[in-house]
Amino acid sequence: MLFEKRKYPQDYLTDPAYRSGLLTGLVAGLVAGLLLAPRSGKKLRKQIAGALSDQTKNVQDQWDKTKVQAGQTIDNIKTNVSQLADKAQDEFDGYANKADNKADQLADNAKSGVDKLRDTFKAS
Template identity: 35%
Template sequence: MSKENSNSGFAFIAGLVVGAAVGALAGLLFAPQSGEETRKQLGDKTKEVADELLDKFDELKESMTDVIDGVKRGTAETIE
């Protein structure tokens, strides 16, 4: 994986976190509902964002594993 792709993955995750935080804050400010409902909704949204982040992290980890395996193969072939 190139440095550009690695940075792109990080930028996506950072954007996802910031976007979720801004969306949650806007929802709280403009929500015409009780505090209990708002807290439940915020908890649900937090879990949803956390699950998405874990999925993206797993994808990034898998990509990095593939890159490392490719480098190992290339190095082994060069040595032989």
């Protein structure tokens, strides 16, 4: 029969044709891999280890650069915030001085007005 009833995945493990094909494919893959491999297993493992070591070193270098850049950015932010705080303090002090001067001027004007009133009442 060309179209048989659908099988469940666990049915394939008990099917002799499937197991035979799986085993044949596995053996053929191993043979092809051994015959066509450009290096021995020992050399290949050494090459993979070297590549992983290089990649690890590159990642560590990038991480170190990122940490330095983050530190510089934080320092720049701290400097900018400090400058802005100083500028705000200076402006606040300027407004406070203006307010003090205006209050002193108003107090002097009030004292002067009171003195004039007192002099007017004394003269009468």
